[in-house]
Amino acid sequence: MNAAYRRLEAASFRPLTEHTRGFLALVAGLFFVAGWGAYAWSLQLRHGLAVTGLNDLVPWGFYITNFVMFIGISHAGTFISAVLRLTGVGWRKPVVRMAEFMTIASLVVGAMMPLVDLGRPERILNVLRFGRLESPILWDLVSITSYLVGSLIYLYLPLIPDIARCRDALGDRVPAWRRRLYTALAAGWRNTPGQREALERGIRTMCVIIIPVMISVHTVVSWIFAMTLRTGWHSTIFGPYFVVGAIYSGIAAVITGMAIFRRAYRLQEWFTDRHFVYLGNLLLATGLFYFYFTFAEYLTIGYKLEPADKALLLELMVGRYAWVFWFWWLAGWLVPVLLLALPPTRNAWGVVTASVLINVGMWVKRYFIVVPSLALPLMPYEWALYRPTWVEFSIVIAAFAGFALLLAGLAKLFPLISLWEMEEDLAGEAPAREERPRVGRRAARKSGRVTRPAVAWGDGGEEGGAND
């Protein structure tokens, strides 16, 4: 065990045992916002959805937008963790756990949104009792449940050795219930060769299983829309379009989270600028893919201009939804892509700024995917109006607070960085068997303008431990 690892361990354990005033204030603030949302929800439960701005013509609004947003964010954890693990990208190691925390937190919050949206939430179990597999809602239920379970397993497996370290190292520094929790969750981990072998086999298996499940999730979310005969939703590319959008918004959320945790937990040594730039490259790539899908989507309807398509496009481009439409193009796509692509801003600040813009922009994007297609006149009448009320604003904002609370809770219970995986690199050992870090190394060499960090995670044994 060298100094680098000890520094990491100290930095990872500190938040588990010490709670700063700032953290407590943040939690109090988040609880207040979440509590306000809970109050708004209680009003909605008492008086029905009449307290929302939804109506017979626009039956879905903010809640469904938020649902798509959070389920979208949940894709990044798996994408970064499983896809990069499978392709042997070494630099992923410090950031995967936080990304997986985000997956869990956003899935839980995202899955809550349809419940909030239901007219009869107390009848939710009818979906199990009378569920019809012909309904895309059942596809969503099956897919999201599988993804949540799979993600929990996929988060838990690589966590076991670290939980064992918490069990062994934290001792009296944590309350008794947490010692018991760590002991239980560590599941008798003693780091024996047999256990390690089994663990790595489990991780590899889950890694392969979780990727198609992840892709299915946003595909079927999109199919909720695409299985209808609505203009704007009635599209064959909605599945992949949504999946790419999910990864785009998800990576942006992970980068934003990294920036916050780097500051709050003082993780500059592990969340290096290089991580931001590499993730920024991924973000740029998905952003370009997303442009491709968006462009294809609008061009194919815009070229033919069937009356309903034309009405929708006009309303988006120069009508009532123009400000959200162009806001997305500008702040959700063009500016971030320029920030990510142009050399002067290809650094942590540029990437984080782009990510924050994408977070906001992609929420807006989902809004103008969901609402205008509903507001579009189906019969000969005027466009329908949807004015969200303070209740909907409160619940949507509270969802974000709840997401932050879940994330903060997970990050207070478990080390935010995978200690045992990092140790392999920090100790200068050869990378684990499944690691073929050539992709990482090649990528590292290509981006020559990036300042090389003190430690090149996963760049291979020869560089490991050469820090300081």
Place this chain on the structure above:
Amino acid sequence: MGLTRRDILRWLATAGAGTAAAAWAKGGAAGLLALVREARAAAEGRPEGSAHSGEGMARDAAETRQWVMVVDLARCEGCRTLDRPPQCTVACTAEHHVPFDQEWIKVYEADDHGHHYFLPTPCMQCEKAPCVDVCPVGASYHAENGIVLIDHQRCIGCRFCMAACPYAARHFIWGDPPELPQTALVKYSPEYPLPYRRGTVVKCMFCAHRAREGRLPACVEGCPMGALYFGDYETDLASNGAEVVRLSRLLQERHAYRLKEKLGTRPRAWYLPGHGEAFLGQTPGDGAGVQGGAG
């Protein structure tokens, strides 16, 4: 066809075997039976989408009604000459105690390339109904007589059906519906779903409860122009309350069409093209026009 209101009522009454027997017991149904026989003989001439199964044919015609609605646009002028709101909507609202200013049969004022006309739209009771397809709990379903019903004790209020309906025919009970003394003792059934339940979806059901009792839908009775027909694919008859006509002939001769035909939803509401011209300058109630009101 020289039929009287009594014949119409009898024809409708055969919807329920029991009521039919009662009607026959009173005698005098010969004309109607002849019509039914005639209609059966012409079974092959049914319009597309009459959705009858061999099983259905084997059963008593009385049980296999396949209700449809026909809107004669030539006779509909949105009740403008009456200077009143569309009377079909008014009658429907009164019959169902429709809450929250909803209009289950909404009369749109359509402007189609300079052609100005009125378009009454009940629920289309699509044979391939998108709402039924997407319902996660099977709360929306087809009754045997083709009407799309909603089980309000099962509906979870996800409103997917509303998003899926291409005709904007569905409505939602967003808040607490007003409590009405008239409905306090009504026993709930999907055909007449009173009292309304908050957080569930409602819509036109072709007045299935009235058809069961042998009465025309409230909107058909309420239309002063006789522009609305209630019909049955199985017996191939339709009535606007003033006359009984052969459904298939009416649809064929008047070049009937359905809304958004190309979506493939196979609606059970047919439209006879026109622009209200049959009544322009006339006083409603003349000619084939009928003042509603039961019995």
